[in-house]
Amino acid sequence: MVLNEYILTLLLTVPLVGSFVVWLLPEKGKIIQTVTLLVTLATFVLTLHLPAHFDSAQHGFQFEQNLPWIQSLGISYHLGVDGLSMWLVVLTGVLAPIGVLASWNVIQKRERQFYALFLVQQTAMIGVFISLDLILYYGFWELSLIPMAVLIALHGNKHGGKAALKFFTYTFIPSAPLLVAILWLYGKTGTFDYETLRTAIATQTFSNCSLWWVALAFLFAFAVKVPVFPLHGWLADTFEEAPTAMAMVVAGKLGLYSMLRFHIGLFPIQAQAVAPWVVALAVIGLLYGACLALVQRDMKRLLAYSTVSHLSFCTLGLYSFAIVAADGGVYQILNHGISGAAIFVLMGLLYERYRSYEISHYGGLAAKLPWLATFFVITSLSLVGLPMLNGFIGEFLVLSGSFPAHPRWVAAATVGVILSAAYMLWLVQRIFYGKENEKLPGAPDLGLREHLILWPLAALMLVMGIATHLWLPTIHSANETLYRATSAGTLPGDGGVR
Amino acid sequence: MNSIPDFVRILPEILLVVTGVLVMLTDASLGKSAARKPLGWLAVVGTLAALIASLWLVTVPAGTAYFDTVKSDTFSAFFHIVICGVVLAALLLSIDAIPESSQHLGEYFALFLFGASGMCLMTSAVELLVVFLGLEISSISTYILAGYRKSPTSSESAIKYFLLGSFATAFFLYGVAMVFGATGTTNLAGIAAKLAATHTPILALLALGLMLIGLGFKVSAAPFQAWTPDVYEGAPSPVVALMSTAPKAAAFAVLLRITYGAFPSLHGTWQPLLMGMSVLSMTIGNLAALRQKNVKRMLAYSSIAHAGYLLAAFATFSSDGIAAAIFYTATYAAMNVGIFLIVSKAAGYDDRGALIENFRGFIYRAPLLGTVLIIFLASLIGIPFTAGFVGKFYIFEVAIKSGAIWLGLVGLLNSGIAAYYYLRLAVSALTTPATAEEAAPMEQGGIALRLALLITMASVLVLGIVPQRALNAAKNAALTIQQ
Numbered sequence: 012m013v014l015n016e017y018i019l020t021l022l023l024t025v026p027l028v029g030s031f032v033v034w035l036l037p038e039k040g041k042i043i044q045t046v047t048l049l050v051t052l053a054t055f056v057l058t059l060h061l062p063a064h065f066d067s068a069q070h071g072f073q074f075e076q077n078l079p080w081i082q083s084l085g086i087s088y089h090l091g092v093d094g095l096s097m098w099l100v101v102l103t104g105v106l107a108p109i110g111v112l113a114s115w116n117v118i119q120k121r122e123r124q125f126y127a128l129f130l131v132q133q134t135a136m137i138g139v140f141i142s143l144d145l146i147l148y149y150g151f152w153e154l155s156l157i158p159m160a161v162l163i164a165l166h167g168n169k170h171g172g173k174a175a176l177k178f179f180t181y182t183f184i185p186s187a188p189l190l191v192a193i194l195w196l197y198g199k200t201g202t203f204d205y206e207t208l209r210t211a212i213a214t215q216t217f218s219n220c221s222l223w224w225v226a227l228a229f230l231f232a233f234a235v236k237v238p239v240f241p242l243h244g245w246l247a248d249t250f251e252e253a254p255t256a257m258a259m260v261v262a263g264k265l266g267l268y269s270m271l272r273f274h275i276g277l278f279p280i281q282a283q284a285v286a287p288w289v290v291a292l293a294v295i296g297l298l299y300g301a302c303l304a305l306v307q308r309d310m311k312r313l314l315a316y317s318t319v320s321h322l323s324f325c326t327l328g329l330y331s332f333a334i335v336a337a338d339g340g341v342y343q344i345l346n347h348g349i350s351g352a353a354i355f356v357l358m359g360l361l362y363e364r365y366r367s368y369e370i371s372h373y374g375g376l377a378a379k380l381p382w383l384a385t386f387f388v389i390t391s392l393s394l395v396g397l398p399m400l401n402g403f404i405g406e407f408l409v410l411s412g413s414f415p416a417h418p419r420w421v422a423a424a425t426v427g428v429i430l431s432a433a434y435m436l437w438l439v440q441r442i443f444y445g446k447e448n449e450k451l452p453g454a455p456d457l458g459l460r461e462h463l464i465l466w467p468l469a470a471l472m473l474v475m476g477i478a479t480h481l482w483l484p485t486i487h488s489a490n491e492t493l494y495r496a497t498s499a500g501t502l503p504g505d506g507g508v509r
Numbered sequence: 510m511n512s513i514p515d516f517v518r519i520l521p522e523i524l525l526v527v528t529g530v531l532v533m534l535t536d537a538s539l540g541k542s543a544a545r546k547p548l549g550w551l552a553v554v555g556t557l558a559a560l561i562a563s564l565w566l567v568t569v570p571a572g573t574a575y576f577d578t579v580k581s582d583t584f585s586a587f588f589h590i591v592i593c594g595v596v597l598a599a600l601l602l603s604i605d606a607i608p609e610s611s612q613h614l615g616e617y618f619a620l621f622l623f624g625a626s627g628m629c630l631m632t633s634a635v636e637l638l639v640v641f642l643g644l645e646i647s648s649i650s651t652y653i654l655a656g657y658r659k660s661p662t663s664s665e666s667a668i669k670y671f672l673l674g675s676f677a678t679a680f681f682l683y684g685v686a687m688v689f690g691a692t693g694t695t696n697l698a699g700i701a702a703k704l705a706a707t708h709t710p711i712l713a714l715l716a717l718g719l720m721l722i723g724l725g726f727k728v729s730a731a732p733f734q735a736w737t738p739d740v741y742e743g744a745p746s747p748v749v750a751l752m753s754t755a756p757k758a759a760a761f762a763v764l765l766r767i768t769y770g771a772f773p774s775l776h777g778t779w780q781p782l783l784m785g786m787s788v789l790s791m792t793i794g795n796l797a798a799l800r801q802k803n804v805k806r807m808l809a810y811s812s813i814a815h816a817g818y819l820l821a822a823f824a825t826f827s828s829d830g831i832a833a834a835i836f837y838t839a840t841y842a843a844m845n846v847g848i849f850l851i852v853s854k855a856a857g858y859d860d861r862g863a864l865i866e867n868f869r870g871f872i873y874r875a876p877l878l879g880t881v882l883i884i885f886l887a888s889l890i891g892i893p894f895t896a897g898f899v900g901k902f903y904i905f906e907v908a909i910k911s912g913a914i915w916l917g918l919v920g921l922l923n924s925g926i927a928a929y930y931y932l933r934l935a936v937s938a939l940t941t942p943a944t945a946e947e948a949a950p951m952e953q954g955g956i957a958l959r960l961a962l963l964i965t966m967a968s969v970l971v972l973g974i975v976p977q978r979a980l981n982a983a984k985n986a987a988l989t990i991q992q
Contacts (some may be wrong), residue, residue, distance in 0.1 A: 081980065146893075150894060150898070151893075153892050154892065155900075157892060163934070164936045172940055176932055179930065180925070183890075183925055183928045187921035188918065190921055195908075197906065197910070198909050480825075
């Protein structure tokens, strides 16, 4: 099929071209929003081509495209997806139209900039997931910073500029060692190509110590982006100031994916050696995030810390070096993409109605806004990990998969799960139940647009909680390839997921 | 020997000088009240002709002329193109920025062209006295241009530039004299041959040191950078656009020709020196830029840092290192001139709005200029898919491949620091305006400025997205000086 060859390039170009179109549109009525929505929907439909034509029997990358780009520097235009990146691309595709719908009425100034940059961000994120040339990957990785930083500056509340600077420097500085490491690898192996590098690192002999530093540089850059405790300093401010739609599409995915693909994938030996430390940091982050979330008075900050906690959970899964746990970790990335987006949107809807993120501002809303309350409860339960919903699958796989290797840390992580139930349910209780706040103005329940945002998300939470066989086999086979060179590849107990 | 007449080798220089003379003559024959802006367009046409001639020279077989004093090859052609491009953009900016009421407008444009011819000559000279000649032509023109605006700061800038500049030139000249004493020749190839044949006389080392100091001043590399911020702050922005790029490109060309062409046998000496200057320039430039409130001063320090990145390419004694340095001059020229186009427009001719805080809400006042500003800043930061990234990437790739990992790390961490202050300007431009005055739309420049923006913008994007041809040209150029 011809489309198979070009689909990935198409996925990069559609949002980019869309962004140029949006840039040229007049800011009149809802023209810009409509066009952006159409572009994101088209992208989403195109992403669905991937799972539809994915050959799950085949290991390795599919839909590949490999062209020389800057030959004299050895850079090529190499794209491809496997069972891991495919779902992340689809997730990016799903979230984009939802992000547009969620911003529909919220973004009232500089609409053209917002939507054009939103689409650039889309290209950058898809680019990160599908690049198989390290420099191309690095390019998209850096590119993904710009729209975010600019939008925080443009649309932030009071401290937008400060938060943008913080976000940018926090994530830009670690990428300097990353680039040095990539260039060093190039100097030793003469290639930027992911697969060639992988074999080269596995077979070639390096002076042992240097490869360690290289692997650490990779890990450091990714850990800041996730963020892993104690590198999370930028997250709360960014979440507070960033437009909802941007925060929800960006959170977590890029860093975690990069860890799996480029840290564990390229440096299995080194990654496994630092894994106990990463696991420890992940569990600390998990508990720390959960504890801080418990005491927040501001919903958005609560969400930021709960994100730290949830993303640490994914990190725990990836670095347990058991394939089952890694499957759970990846599944949890997808879950967090869906449920995290939903909770972001729901808080945005509350803000639209009552102009406040103060939790104490609310109370007893369930009676007034039954639909909103229902969706909020479903999403919270999914985040908490109620069986039958998506969160449970991921958490269970991570905990059960990583328990044999790190029983004590995992036991502590279980406490984190309980804490997460505590802060989420307490939040629900404070907002929707209890004594009604008399001063709250009357506000309408969900409208059509809002239903359109929330139904697909809620449906996905349920389907991902039940029909795991749609996702897990491809993720599992991708993980088998990634963890091939580590001891996890031979551990008993994998395959149980199927 | 060959059938190509000598004058062809310096055709761009001839075209520039002839147009310059023509501009002065026309200026003298015009009435007192006649509009003098058209002279600027005449200068633009002359520069364009020189640019085309330089492009054509690429196809002419390399060779020397005038008794082996100048050499036209792909190396000189590359720098000619960069310099003519910069002069073109800076001339267009001047047409837009300088008020019609200014005096001596004819001389201003003529000096631009004379200066350009000097810079061009520097890049094709293979004889130290001709290098010196080019250096003087270019420097004297820029000294005068720096003081063109009638204000105390502009005069201060010109005097500082003149005093320190002539000091530096004197160092260079002493170096030339000592080389002659040591080797009996001032021809670069002759020096190399002589030095390779005998053991190195101490006089040659001293000469090399003096010339490095002189050129270090000209490219404003630390520790010879102190004049830069004051001069840039005081001089008119269109002149700064020129003098922060074109003379530096020319001086780098000379530096490459001297180090690789005349003193290759002493590379054990100059390599660590230049690496040290590189690290100092990057670090001092970036750290000082962090604290600036005035955009022109900030860009002055950032230009010091960029000179540092460029010197890092000298870390390898290889043609790849030369190619990376050559390529970076082109990327730096494109983005730095580009940013000065915007700063000049935003701050006004008298620089009253040159503080970072004056840029607040700039994108709201001037959407077009604001967007372009963000793209130039992204390139200066080194964001992928812009020229700045490819340039830095190439330099640090070469440095790391040669084993200087620490240099690569220092350089890239430095670009992290640099990102902070560039971004501060970007954030300021993006912030919502606080007062109605800040939000009032401003005039976004006429056809001249738009043309200049188009040239620089296109260069930044082409060098960032499809750089293959320029990289090949840089590689070819690098091969010619290492023979």
